[in-house]
Amino acid sequence: MKFSSKVLQCQFSPIRKFYPYTVKAEKQGKKIYYMNIGQPDIKTPPEFFDAIHNFCDPVLEYAPSAGIPDLIRAVRNYYRNIGVGIKSDDILITNGGSEALLFTMMAILDEGDEVIIPEPYYPSYSTFVAATGASVVPIPTTAEEGYHYADRARIEAKITPRTRAILITNPGNPTGTVLSLDELRMILDVAIQHQLFVVADEVYREFIYNDSPMSSIGIFEDGAEHVVIIDSVSKRFSACGARVGALITRNRELREHIMKFCQARLSVPTLDQLGAIALYSVGPEYFATVREEYRARRDIVYQKLQQMEGVVCGEPQGAFYVTCRLPVSDAEQFQIWLLTEFDDNGETLMFAPAKSFYATPGKGLSEIRISYVLNRSALERSMEILEKALLAYKAHQE
Amino acid sequence: MKFSSKVLQCQFSPIRKFYPYTVKAEKQGKKIYYMNIGQPDIKTPPEFFDAIHNFCDPVLEYAPSAGIPDLIRAVRNYYRNIGVGIKSDDILITNGGSEALLFTMMAILDEGDEVIIPEPYYPSYSTFVAATGASVVPIPTTAEEGYHYADRARIEAKITPRTRAILITNPGNPTGTVLSLDELRMILDVAIQHQLFVVADEVYREFIYNDSPMSSIGIFEDGAEHVVIIDSVSKRFSACGARVGALITRNRELREHIMKFCQARLSVPTLDQLGAIALYSVGPEYFATVREEYRARRDIVYQKLQQMEGVVCGEPQGAFYVTCRLPVSDAEQFQIWLLTEFDDNGETLMFAPAKSFYATPGKGLSEIRISYVLNRSALERSMEILEKALLAYKAHQE
Numbered sequence: 001m002k003f004s005s006k007v008l009q010c011q012f013s014p015i016r017k018f019y020p021y022t023v024k025a026e027k028q029g030k031k032i033y034y035m036n037i038g039q040p041d042i043k044t045p046p047e048f049f050d051a052i053h054n055f056c057d058p059v060l061e062y063a064p065s066a067g068i069p070d071l072i073r074a075v076r077n078y079y080r081n082i083g084v085g086i087k088s089d090d091i092l093i094t095n096g097g098s099e100a101l102l103f104t105m106m107a108i109l110d111e112g113d114e115v116i117i118p119e120p121y122y123p124s125y126s127t128f129v130a131a132t133g134a135s136v137v138p139i140p141t142t143a144e145e146g147y148h149y150a151d152r153a154r155i156e157a158k159i160t161p162r163t164r165a166i167l168i169t170n171p172g173n174p175t176g177t178v179l180s181l182d183e184l185r186m187i188l189d190v191a192i193q194h195q196l197f198v199v200a201d202e203v204y205r206e207f208i209y210n211d212s213p214m215s216s217i218g219i220f221e222d223g224a225e226h227v228v229i230i231d232s233v234s235k236r237f238s239a240c241g242a243r244v245g246a247l248i249t250r251n252r253e254l255r256e257h258i259m260k261f262c263q264a265r266l267s268v269p270t271l272d273q274l275g276a277i278a279l280y281s282v283g284p285e286y287f288a289t290v291r292e293e294y295r296a297r298r299d300i301v302y303q304k305l306q307q308m309e310g311v312v313c314g315e316p317q318g319a320f321y322v323t324c325r326l327p328v329s330d331a332e333q334f335q336i337w338l339l340t341e342f343d344d345n346g347e348t349l350m351f352a353p354a355k356s357f358y359a360t361p362g363k364g365l366s367e368i369r370i371s372y373v374l375n376r377s378a379l380e381r382s383m384e385i386l387e388k389a390l391l392a393y394k395a396h397q398e
Numbered sequence: 399m400k401f402s403s404k405v406l407q408c409q410f411s412p413i414r415k416f417y418p419y420t421v422k423a424e425k426q427g428k429k430i431y432y433m434n435i436g437q438p439d440i441k442t443p444p445e446f447f448d449a450i451h452n453f454c455d456p457v458l459e460y461a462p463s464a465g466i467p468d469l470i471r472a473v474r475n476y477y478r479n480i481g482v483g484i485k486s487d488d489i490l491i492t493n494g495g496s497e498a499l500l501f502t503m504m505a506i507l508d509e510g511d512e513v514i515i516p517e518p519y520y521p522s523y524s525t526f527v528a529a530t531g532a533s534v535v536p537i538p539t540t541a542e543e544g545y546h547y548a549d550r551a552r553i554e555a556k557i558t559p560r561t562r563a564i565l566i567t568n569p570g571n572p573t574g575t576v577l578s579l580d581e582l583r584m585i586l587d588v589a590i591q592h593q594l595f596v597v598a599d600e601v602y603r604e605f606i607y608n609d610s611p612m613s614s615i616g617i618f619e620d621g622a623e624h625v626v627i628i629d630s631v632s633k634r635f636s637a638c639g640a641r642v643g644a645l646i647t648r649n650r651e652l653r654e655h656i657m658k659f660c661q662a663r664l665s666v667p668t669l670d671q672l673g674a675i676a677l678y679s680v681g682p683e684y685f686a687t688v689r690e691e692y693r694a695r696r697d698i699v700y701q702k703l704q705q706m707e708g709v710v711c712g713e714p715q716g717a718f719y720v721t722c723r724l725p726v727s728d729a730e731q732f733q734i735w736l737l738t739e740f741d742d743n744g745e746t747l748m749f750a751p752a753k754s755f756y757a758t759p760g761k762g763l764s765e766i767r768i769s770y771v772l773n774r775s776a777l778e779r780s781m782e783i784l785e786k787a788l789l790a791y792k793a794h795q796e
Contacts, residue, residue, distance in 0.1 A: 007658065
């Protein structure tokens with residue numbers, strides 16, 4: 001039997017190849033600080049669990065394919081509060097932001113089509129694009145420039161007759177870069193001029209640490225038919241296991257097409273949606289507390305990285321990631337060495353080598369992504385281990 | 399902006415077009431007996447909710463992409479109990495059976511490829527196939543033959559160089575037909591001989607009312623690499639809103655490819671998986687009780703249909719559907735008439751016109767699918783309404 005040409009283009013999770021090494025390291029009694037994942041340690045608001053405990057129907061039924069109306073209203077109200085004037089009809093509830101991304105790509109991409117994505121980018125994007133037979137056209141960035149890409153000429157240079165969309169993550173995963181309102185406007189203008197979609201993954205919207213106001217590309221009224229917002233409760237409310245996302249677009253035709261996929265997969269989990277409704281009742285003090293915690297963590301990681309010889313990174317402004325270049329030629333080899341040969345007092349660490357965040361062959365080999373989803377003392381210790389490890393690795397290689 | 403050629407081939411849910419009529423009928427005070435949906439009224443076992451209430455971690459984290467190991471073990475043990483000797487590695491937990499179907503099609507189909515499906519079939523199948531750019535090649539059946547299709551010559555007549563898979567539903571939705579072990583063996587032999595996959599949607603496995611033992615195409619050891627089983631807790635445990643399905647295959651290469659999609663979408667709902675683990679502890683008496691209830695309902699519907707002049711159907715052997723031909727030229731027009739012009743004592747009914755269960759243009763126009771997911775007295779009353787309506791409709795048309 002043959003497999004589809006599309007699945008053959010898809011890649012495994014970049015983390016997968018390190019799994020045997022982590023198992024072995026832990027068997028040997030090593031403690032590993034896991035800084036490779038995007039799973040926050042912040043408590044899920046208890047309102048979520050309370051709502052689920054209050055469910056007392058005898059039958060757990062399918063929810064409507066577009067989502068439970070009360071959840072759609074909660075999402076609509078959340079957006080209105082940040083200045084995005086959407087209607088309930090503009091919202092489809094999805095199985096996480098992931099399904100919103102997959103369905104968007106399935107609705108707009110044919111084989112040979114192209115999606116422009118600044119690199120480094122979240123690796124699942126390339127699977128969602130490749131699954132349709134289309135390909136990622138990367139906008140290159142550098143660690144020295146803080147992975148900045150929002151330059152009109154740089155974006156337009158990548159547009160071809162096969163370009164269908166520009167996919168941005170704001171705040172950025174894995175880079176932590178945050179786009180200004182002017183930059184968002186410019187990207188939308190490019191999309192309008194060239195008749196493209198802008199797919200804006202804004203799942204980290206609440207996590208901004210500079211003085212930029214929290215924002216969304218959805219605030220612009222003109223050109224709204226070009227905009228698709230990918231959203232999720234996963235990061236916003238530390239409820240990753242709930243699989244409740246949303247696709248938001250004022251392009252009625254696109255929404256109708258995607259509704260066909262929503263109908264075919266029937267519904268999103270009923271209980272998780274009821275929990276998500278309650279999450280949207282959580283007040284601004286919740287976000288302020290979480291933001292301050294992440295900001296403190298960001299500061300620890302960034303300050304320590306700056307003090308390490310040969311490490312290059314800009315100050316991340318949002319999300320909970322920092323990507324940096326290490327003074328090593330191959331970060332994957334360094335990671336394997338950390339798991340197999342190195343320890344400091346029985347402890348070592350795991351980050352995400354950045355090679356798989358790039359589409360351009362040979363790029364990102366020296367770079368890593370660090371997730372600051374551990375508590376502050378664990379982060380202090382992790383940075384200490386990284387510093388010692390870099391020195392030991394240098395000595396080891398000489 | 400353009401949309402993908404694939405989404406343009408996908409259809410909306412067939413129910414959608416009747417929605418405005420049902421809203422209007424209910425506004426007028428009509429009571430509608432809904433026999434158009436596959437949402438059972440059977441209670442979800444309380445073990446499901448208890449397991450979720452017992453969850454007390456502070457953070458609702460992502461589950462592993464392949465599924466929670468305890469759930470995978472529960473599914474494996476369930477299969478071993480019915481004689482299917484699979485290993486844990488052969489199982490991927492999915493967002494309902496729907497995701498298992500979509501990912502399978504994405505992994506094996508390219509544009510122009512073909513999937514053989516007996517018609518009438520579950521309409522979402524055509525969306526999952528069309529979403530990849532492939533097409534459905536139907537095996538025609540007739541109401542007179544009880545929608546029987548398991549004939550080697552009839553299946554082989556549909557095989558072309560572009561055929562990649564045979565997709566079967568057993569027990570059948572919408573027909574209620576059940577395949578014998580010999581028939582399953584024959585279909586597998588065809589797949590082996592022609593190097594095809596057999597995708598077997600077995601989500602109604604527990605609901606068989608003749609003397610056939612409950613079975614699975616997974617019991618055959620040889621040719622196991624051709625077999626993909628689609629499974630779900632939705633119907634088995636009346637937990638449709640949980641969105642916990644499974645893809646089971648001993649084809650390691652296929653599983654690895656599909657794992658790429660599982661990793662990209664991260665995980666299946668954590669709490670629903672915990673609930674599903676508890677569901678698999680439910681004993682055989684649960685299934686026996688539910689089966690007897692459905693059998694009694696099936697008997698009511700089938701006996702009444704047989705007594706109606708001009709109605710053609712075979713005795714359905716499984717699932718909770720019966721498809722039949724009515725003495726009307728267009729069942730969709732009859733359905734609209736039922737909602738807009740007819741009532742019996744203020745009551746009317748809704749079924750699923752079968753046209754959209756067919757790929758062949760012009761087929762199924764006079765047919766409907768009835769779901770017997772209402773209690774017995776509601777079913778008695780519904781059949782009474784149908785009989786009166788058919789007489790009134792005949793008079794109305796003369």
